[in-house]
Amino acid sequence: MKTRARFLIKGIVQGVGFRPFIYNLARSHKLNGWVLNSTDGVYIEAEGEKEVLGDFTQQIQRKAPPLASIDSVDVEYLPLENYRDFVIKPSSGDKDKYIKISPDVCTCKDCLSELFDPKDRRYRYPFLNCTNCGPRFTIIQDIPYDRPKTTMRDFKMCPDCQAEYEDPVNRRFHAQPNACPVCGPSVKLFDLKGPVKCDEPIMKAVKLLKEGNVIAVKGLGGFHLACDPENDEAVKLMRERKHRTHKPFAIMAKDLDTVKSYCLVTEEEKELLQSYRRPIVLLEKLPQCNISSLVAPNNNYLGVMLPYTPLHYLLLDDQLSALVMTSGNISEEPLAVDNQEALDRLSGLADYFLLHNRDIYMRCDDSVAKVERNQAVMIRRSRGYAPYPVDLDFSMKQILACGPELKNTFCLTKDNHAFISHHIGDLQNEEAFSYYRNAVQHYKNMFRIHPEAIAYDLHPDYLSTKYALSHEDIKLIGIQHHHAHIASCMAENGIKEKVIGVSCDGTGYGSDGKIWGCEFMTADFADFQRHAHLKYIHLPGGDKAAKEPYRMALSYLYQAFGQDFDKIDTPLLHRLEDKKIDLIKQIIQKDINSPMTSSCGRLFDAVSSLIGIRDAITYEAQAAIELEMIASPDVSQSYIYNIENADDCFNINVSGMIREIIHDLNQNLSKGMISAKFHNTLANFITETCKFIGQNWNNESDKVVLSGGTFQNRYLTNKLYNQLKKQGFKVYTQKRVPTNDGGISLGQAVIANQQLS
Numbered sequence: 001m002k003t004r005a006r007f008l009i010k011g012i013v014q015g016v017g018f019r020p021f022i023y024n025l026a027r028s029h030k031l032n033g034w035v036l037n038s039t040d041g042v043y044i045e046a047e048g049e050k051e052v053l054g055d056f057t058q059q060i061q062r063k064a065p066p067l068a069s070i071d072s073v074d075v076e077y078l079p080l081e082n083y084r085d086f087v088i089k090p091s092s093g094d095k096d097k098y099i100k101i102s103p104d105v106c107t108c109k110d111c112l113s114e115l116f117d118p119k120d121r122r123y124r125y126p127f128l129n130c131t132n133c134g135p136r137f138t139i140i141q142d143i144p145y146d147r148p149k150t151t152m153r154d155f156k157m158c159p160d161c162q163a164e165y166e167d168p169v170n171r172r173f174h175a176q177p178n179a180c181p182v183c184g185p186s187v188k189l190f191d192l193k194g195p196v197k198c199d200e201p202i203m204k205a206v207k208l209l210k211e212g213n214v215i216a217v218k219g220l221g222g223f224h225l226a227c228d229p230e231n232d233e234a235v236k237l238m239r240e241r242k243h244r245t246h247k248p249f250a251i252m253a254k255d256l257d258t259v260k261s262y263c264l265v266t267e268e269e270k271e272l273l274q275s276y277r278r279p280i281v282l283l284e285k286l287p288q289c290n291i292s293s294l295v296a297p298n299n300n301y302l303g304v305m306l307p308y309t310p311l312h313y314l315l316l317d318d319q320l321s322a323l324v325m326t327s328g329n330i331s332e333e334p335l336a337v338d339n340q341e342a343l344d345r346l347s348g349l350a351d352y353f354l355l356h357n358r359d360i361y362m363r364c365d366d367s368v369a370k371v372e373r374n375q376a377v378m379i380r381r382s383r384g385y386a387p388y389p390v391d392l393d394f395s396m397k398q399i400l401a402c403g404p405e406l407k408n409t410f411c412l413t414k415d416n417h418a419f420i421s422h423h424i425g426d427l428q429n430e431e432a433f434s435y436y437r438n439a440v441q442h443y444k445n446m447f448r449i450h451p452e453a454i455a456y457d458l459h460p461d462y463l464s465t466k467y468a469l470s471h472e473d474i475k476l477i478g479i480q481h482h483h484a485h486i487a488s489c490m491a492e493n494g495i496k497e498k499v500i501g502v503s504c505d506g507t508g509y510g511s512d513g514k515i516w517g518c519e520f521m522t523a524d525f526a527d528f529q530r531h532a533h534l535k536y537i538h539l540p541g542g543d544k545a546a547k548e549p550y551r552m553a554l555s556y557l558y559q560a561f562g563q564d565f566d567k568i569d570t571p572l573l574h575r576l577e578d579k580k581i582d583l584i585k586q587i588i589q590k591d592i593n594s595p596m597t598s599s600c601g602r603l604f605d606a607v608s609s610l611i612g613i614r615d616a617i618t619y620e621a622q623a624a625i626e627l628e629m630i631a632s633p634d635v636s637q638s639y640i641y642n643i644e645n646a647d648d649c650f651n652i653n654v655s656g657m658i659r660e661i662i663h664d665l666n667q668n669l670s671k672g673m674i675s676a677k678f679h680n681t682l683a684n685f686i687t688e689t690c691k692f693i694g695q696n697w698n699n700e701s702d703k704v705v706l707s708g709g710t711f712q713n714r715y716l717t718n719k720l721y722n723q724l725k726k727q728g729f730k731v732y733t734q735k736r737v738p739t740n741d742g743g744i745s746l747g748q749a750v751i752a753n754q755q756l757s
C-alpha cells in the first residue's frame, strides 16, 4: 500500500552533501516528494510502498555522506499528496535560528583522484573541492552559507562549474567554494622583491624548498612557514629567523607510510591522523629517523599531520616527503592571513611566498591532538573542529565566556551547544586583542547569540577580563580559574553532581589574590570549596620566575633548608653566579616582588633546574616538558612529603622531597630516576589528598575530576589515573576540550549558567 512519509532529520546534515544524497536515494527507490533544508534540520517527504519507504529509511542512516552525522530521524505517516517527482526545495530560514557551520574539511578521495588525473579538467588545480570537502569556516562571512557570503564571492563560476553547481546529482551541487582553473583562484610565487616569473609556481616552490629555502605558504586558515625537515641547515635558519630556539615545530608528512618511517603509529593514532579534521597528532619518534633533530629538540614526540588541501598534496608530490609547517607569525602573534600582511610581517622570516587570491575571512590555526588510553585528546581545538559546538547533556542560557589570557578560546552558548571558539592564542598584544574582539562578534553573528551574561576570569590584568568589564547593562560573572578548569571537565563528561576536583597548572588567580596552581576542591557548577593545595612559596620576581626556573629552584631550596640554603653542596649553586643567588635570597627575605604561589608548574620548574635540565626556558612549560621526557619508565620509588593542617586548608609540603632530591643528586642517581621519583611523588600526594577529601568532605561522590595544563604530562596523568582507579575512584579527564587553558571558557560558561538559574 502506498503512503506518504515525512521525515525530520537532525544532526550535522547541512553543507555536507546531504540533499543530493537524499535526492539520489529517493530517485533510486522511485519515490516522489521533496527534501528541504530548514533551521530545524532536514525535512523529507516521500511517497511510495511501505516496504520501499522502510528500506529508504534504513539507507538514510547507513549510506549517509561521510561528513554527515545523524542525531535523530523522526518519521510520521500521512495521507497521500500524490507528488509527481522528487525535488530539492529552496531552503527555508528564520533570522533568529541558526545552523551548525562546518569546519574546514580536508580534500576528499574523489577530489584527490581528480587532482592527479591528467585527463581531468582540474588536474593539478590547487583549489578543487566539492560538497564533501574544502574550505568552510575560514571563508564564511555570514549565514546562510551561500557563495555571496563567502570570500569566493568575487569568483564568477564558469559555465562548466555552474552546471555542476546546479546539478542535484553532481558531487558539486551547491558546493559553495566550487572552482576550476578557468574561473577560480590561482597561486603565485613571490620573492622579497616581487612576483617570481615561472610557469609552475608550485613546482618552483618545491625546488626552492629542496634547496633549503624557507617559504611562507598561504593555506586554509593562515600562513605556514615551510621548510625541508630533513635539512638541518634549513631548520636552523627557520629557528634563527623565527627567534624560536627550542619549541618543537610540527611537520606535514606526505602520507601514512612516511609518517611510519618517522614515528610509531597506533591504530587510534592512524585514525586521528587520517580523519577529515586533520589535526597535528603527537607521535612517539622512532630512535632513528630522517627528520632533523632540530625539529623537536629534547622531545620524544613529533607533531605530525597529513596534507589537507590540494596545494599541500601538490607540494608533497614527488620530491619532498615532508615539510616543517609552523604558523606564519612571530612568536605568539596571530597568524598572518592577507597577502600584503604576509609580505610585510613575514619578510624577515621567509625567502619566498607562495600566495593565492582566495581571501581568508577567519584565521584558524592547526589543531593539535594526541591519543591517551586509546582515545583522542585535544590539546589545541581549532581547524577541523571549530566552529562545531561541543554538545552538552543539558540546555544552556545564552552566555559569553571570555576565556583566559594564554591559549585563549572564548565560548558562546545556546540550547545544548557550547560554541567554543577556535584557538585565539595569547592575548598579550593589541593585535591579538583586536582579533579576539572581531572573532567574538563573528561567532555572535553566525550563531545568532545575544548573551544575557558575560563570564570572565578573576585576574584583573587579563585582556579578556578587561574586555568583559568594558560591557555595561549586562550581568558580569567573575569565575575562579581552577573552578573553571574543573567545571570544563565536568561539563564535557556530563557530570553535574559534586565531585572532587584536582586542578594543576602554572598560574591562575586565586580567590585570596595569591597565585594558585595545585588545587584540591570539592566542586559543582554552583560553587567550589578549596580543601588543600601545594604549600605557598615565594615566586621570586613574579612572572620572571616562569621564564627562569632556577628562581623557583632557589625558592624551594630556601623553603627546604632555611636561609642558609646557599651553603649546601649541590650542582645548581655551583652553576649559578653568587650575585644571582644573593639577589633571589634577598627578594625572598624582604618579600620584594615575590608573590606567594601554590603553582604546580613552578614545582616542575624547580626540580627541572635543580637536577640540571633547564635553568632558563625559551618556550612555555619547557622545563616541565623536558623533565617529563627524561623520566625513566617502570620506576616505583618516590619521595616523601607532608600534608599539614593550616587554617582550614591542608597544605602539601614537599620540603622533604627537595631534601631527598639533593641527596640523590649527591649520590649521582641518574636524572631519569630522579625525574621518575618526582613524578611518582606527585601522583602519590594527589591520590592521598583525594582519598582524604573523599573521606572528610565528599561521602556521596566517588568521582575525581582532573583538569589543568599539568595533566598534559602523560607520565603523571597515566600513573595518577591508575592509582586513583585502584583506590576505587571514577576518574575523569578532558578529551574533547583541552585540559590546558584552552578549555577554561567552557568551564566559565557552565558556571555562569548555573548562577543565572
Ligand code: ZN
Binding pocket: 107, 108, 109, 110, 111, 112, 129, 130, 131, 132, 133, 134
Ligand atoms: Zn571533494
Ligand code: ZN
Binding pocket: 157, 158, 159, 160, 161, 162, 179, 180, 181, 182, 183, 184
Ligand atoms: Zn570553473
Ligand code: FE
Binding pocket: 481, 485, 505, 506, 507, 508, 708, 709, 740, 741
Ligand atoms: Fe590554567
